[in-house]
Every structure is written in C-alpha cells, then in structure tokens.
Amino acid sequence: MNHDHSPRGSRPAEHGARAERSVGGWQTAERVARWGLVLVVLSGCTTSEEARPYHPVADVQELMLHVVEPAAQTYWGAVGWIVDFDGELYIHPTSDEEWLAVENAAFMVAESGNLLMMADRALDDEGWMAMSRSLIDVGERALRAAEAMDEQGVFDLGAEMYFVCSNCHAAYSPEILRPNDDRSTEAEPVASSSGGPGEGPR
Numbered sequence: 094m095n096h097d098h099s100p101r102g103s104r105p106a107e108h109g110a111r112a113e114r115s116v117g118g119w120q121t122a123e124r125v126a127r128w129g130l131v132l133v134v135l136s137g138c139t140t141s142e143e144a145r146p147y148h149p150v151a152d153v154q155e156l157m158l159h160v161v162e163p164a165a166q167t168y169w170g171a172v173g174w175i176v177d178f179d180g181e182l183y184i185h186p187t188s189d190e191e192w193l194a195v196e197n198a199a200f201m202v203a204e205s206g207n208l209l210m211m212a213d214r215a216l217d218d219e220g221w222m223a224m225s226r227s228l229i230d231v232g233e234r235a236l237r238a239a240e241a242m243d244e245q246g247v248f249d250l251g252a253e254m255y256f257v258c259s260n261c262h263a264a265y266s267p268e269i270l271r272p273n274d275d276r277s278t279e280a281e282p283v284a285s286s287s288g289g290p291g292e293g294p295r
C-alpha cells in the first residue's frame with residue numbers, strides 16, 4: 094500500500110508566513126480545517142476498515158469468477174458464428190430480452206472496473222488502476238454498442254474486451270493466462286526448436 098500522508102497545500106514555509114500576518118477568525122478556521130484534515134488522514138491509517146462505508150464481499154478472484162467472467166461470457170456469446178458439421182451458424186440477439194441481457198452484461202463488466210479499484214482489491218496505484226480504467230472504458234463502449242443493437246460493434250468490442258482482460262492477467266496473474274494449458278507445468282517432448290511455450294527450462 095502506498096498512502097500519501099502529507100496534507101496537501103500546507104508547506105511549512107507558507108505556514109509560518111501566514112501565521113505571522115493573520116489574526117482572528119479565519120486563522121482559527123484554517124487551523125481547525127488543517128487539523129481536521131490531519132485527523133481524517135490519520136483515521137485513514139488507523140481505522141480504515143471502520144471509516145469506509147462499503148464492505149467488499151468478493152476478493153479479486155471471486156469477483157472475476159462470479160461477476161466479471163459470467164458477464165464477459167454472456168457478452169462474448171451474444172454475437173458470433175458457430176461452426177459444426179452442418180455448416181456455419183450466425184448467432185445474434187433476436188429479441189428485446191436478449192439484447193437486454195447483452196446490455197446487462199456490459200454494465201457488469203464496466204462497473205467491475207470500479208470495483209477492482211477499491212482499496213481492498215487494488216494491487217497498486219498505477220498499472221492496476223489504468224487497467225481497471227480500461228475495463229470501464231471498454232465496458233462502456235460495449236454497452237453503447239448493445240444499446241444501439243449494433244451486432245458488428247458487439248462482436249468487435251467483445252474482442253477488445255478480451256484484450257483488456259488478457260492484458261491485466263499478463264501483468265498481475267500470468268499463471269492463469271492459459272488455464273487449460275498444462276504445458277507450463279508438465280514436461281513435454283518437443284521435437285522442433287521453433288520456439289514457443291514448449292521451450293524453456295525442463
């Protein structure tokens with residue numbers, strides 16, 4: 094955690110100068126305000142749990158598994174092609190109800206970005222925040238495409254959304270990037286030397 098504990102805007106030099114020439118009420122008011130700020134900052138350090146009105150229920154993994162992933166799956170499953178022995182089938186929402194489900198999913202993805210930024214979930218103040226912000230942005234654009242019943246837009250934004258997910262996983266949870274791929278944990282006979290995941294330490 095990286096808190097900034099310095100009350101902004103009260104540099105010691107200014108403080109001295111101001112204290113000399115100021116008298117009366119506003120100075121007291123300023124002092125009260127400054128101490129108020131200090132107290133707020135301190136209470137942020139010591140009793141942060143009680144000071145926050147919100148109460149996260151899911152940890153990051155649970156938020157992913159129970160909110161983000163199901164919503165993203167709904168969005169990704171809304172528009173696309175299914176290829177089987179009978180040929181190619183184009184799927185897309187065909188009723189108001191189905192479009193509403195796509196909108197709901199986009200809302201959940203977008204707002205999840207905000208949930209990821211909360212103090213108990215954020216893993217740092219920089220990259221994590223930027224990537225959470227990207228999730229909000231792509232989720233919001235995904236929502237607009239759904240509202241416009243823009244099938245191509247939903248398809249394209251699904252791809253962009255996937256990119257945002259993978260980006261963050263690559264940075265913060267690389268071990269889950271290919272959960273079904275056991276090549277990273279099991280030795281694999283590799284005949285060629287064309288590079289790729291088969292290579293590396295045995």
Ligand code: HEC
Pocket residue numbers: 153154157158161162165202209221224225228254255257258259261262265266269272
């Ligand atoms: C801001 C970073 C971030 C973004 C954006 C993000 N994830 Fe994650 N995700 C994580 C982290 C970190 C974990 C590992 C959590 C843990 O195991 O403690 C994770 C774990 C997961 C898991 C659980 C894997 C497992 O088996 O435990 C799934 C599923 C998942 N994310 C799906 C998604 C999807 C889908 C998206 C995009 C719509 C997404 N995530 C966007 C950070 C992110």
